[in-house]
Amino acid sequence: MEFEIWQFAVFFIVAFIGGFIDAIAGGGGLICLPILMMMGVPAHTALATNKLQGSFGTLSATINFALKGYIDFKEIFSGIVFTFIGACLGTTLILFLDASFLNYLIPILLFIIFVYTIFSPNLGEIEKEAKMNAKLFYIVFGLILGFYDGFFGPGTGSFWMFVFIGLMGFAMKKAVACTKVLNFTSNIVSLAVFIVGGHILWAVGLLMGVGQILGGYVGSNFVINKDVKYIRIIFLTMVGLTILKLIYDLI
Template identity: 60%
Template sequence: MEFELWVYGLLFFIAVFSGFVDAIAGGGGLITIPALISVGIPEHVALATNKLQATFGSFTAAANFGLKGMIDYKSIIIGIIFTAIGAILGTIGVLLIDPKLIKYLIPFCLIAIFLYTIFRPKIGEEDRAKKMSSKAFYIIFGILIGFYDGFLGPGTGSFWMFAMIALLGVHMKQAVANTKALNFASNVVSLIVFIAGGQILWILGLIMGVGQMLGAYLGSKMVIKKEVKFIKTMFLIVVALTILKLVYDLLFK
C-alpha cells in the first residue's frame, strides 16, 4: 500500500505521541491502531504494522531505563523468558479461541485495577513487602500476561505495572521500567510471527518506528524526572481510556 506524504507525516507524529504516553503508562496501541485503521489499512495489517513500530518504542524506553539503572535485569530475566513463551501461546491461541471470551473479562479486570489504585492512594509511592517470590511471580504472570499480549494486547502494560506494585511491592517508577523490558520481549515475539505472515507495511512501520523512538525517549526521560503522583495520574488516565475503548468495541462492533 502507498500513501500520500501527509499521511506518513501524520502517522509519524501520532507515533511520537503514542511512544511518549506508552513509555510513561502503557496504552500506546490505543492511539496507533485506530490511527492506522482510519487511513484505510485492513485490521490484520494494522496490527502487524503496529507491532513493528511499537517494538522500536519499547526497545528505546527499556534501553533508556536500563542505562539509568532502573531495570532489575537479575529479577526479570525469567519474566522475559516466560513472557516470550506466553506471547507465542497467545498468538497461537487467537487462532483457536473465540476472542470474545477474553474481551468480556478484560474490562472488569481493568475496572478493578482502576478502583484499587484510586482507593489505595499511596500504592506505588514506596517499596512494600513482597506477597510472593519474584521467581514464581514472573513465571506465572509471564505466561498469563504474555499470552494476553499475544492474544489481544490492550492494557498489557497496565496489567504488568499493577501486578508488580501489588504483589512484588516495587516502587511505581521501577514497575514502569521493568514493564518496558517485558513489553519489548512480547513485542519481538509477536513481530516475528507477523513477519512470517508477511502482513507488515515496512516503510510506514519504520517511519512510525522512528517516531516511537523519539516519543519513548522523551516519555522515559519524564518518568525518570517526575514524581510518582504524575506517573500514577497518567496510569489512571490510560487505564480509564482502555476500559472505554474495550467496552465500546464490545457494544458497538
C-alpha cells in the same frame, strides 16, 4: 498502499505521542492503531504495522531505563524467559481459538485496577516488601501475562504495573521500567507472527518506529524525572481509555 507527504507526517507525529504515552503508562496502541485505520489501512495490516512501530518504542524506553539503572536484568531474567514462552503459547493458540470472550472479562479486571488505584493514593510511591516469592512471581505472571499478550493483548502493560506494585512491592517508576522489558518481550513474539504473515507496511512501520524511538526516550525520561503523581494520572487515564475502547468494541 500509497500515502501523501502529510499522511507520513501524521504517522510520525502520532507515533511520537504514542511512544511517549506508552513509555509512561502503556496503551500507546490506543493512539496509533486508530490513526492507521483512519488512513484506510486494512485491519490486519494496521495491527501488524502497529506492532512493528510499537516494538521500537518499547525497545527505546527499555534501553533508556536500563542505562539509567532502573532495570536489573538478572532480577527479571526468569520473567523475560517465561513471558516469551507464554507469548508463544498465546500467539499459537489464538490461531485455533476465539478470543472474543475476553472482551467481556478484561474490562471488568481493568475496572478493578482503576478503582483500586484511585482509592490507593500512595500506591507505588515507595518500594515495599514483596508479598510473593520472586521466582514464583515471574514464572506465574510471565506465563499468564505473556500468554494474554500473545492471545489478546489490550491492557497488558496495566496488568504488569499493577502486579509489580501490588505483589512485588515495586515503586511505580521501577514497575514502569520492568513493564517495558516484558512488554517488549511479548511484542517480539507477536511481531514475528505478523512478519511471517506478510501483513506489514514496512515504510510506514519503520517511519513510525523512528517516532516511537524518540517518544519512548522522552517518555521514559519523564518517568525518571517527574513525581509519581504525574505517572499515576497518566496511568489512570490510559486504563480508563482502554476500558472505554473495549466496551465500545462490544457495543
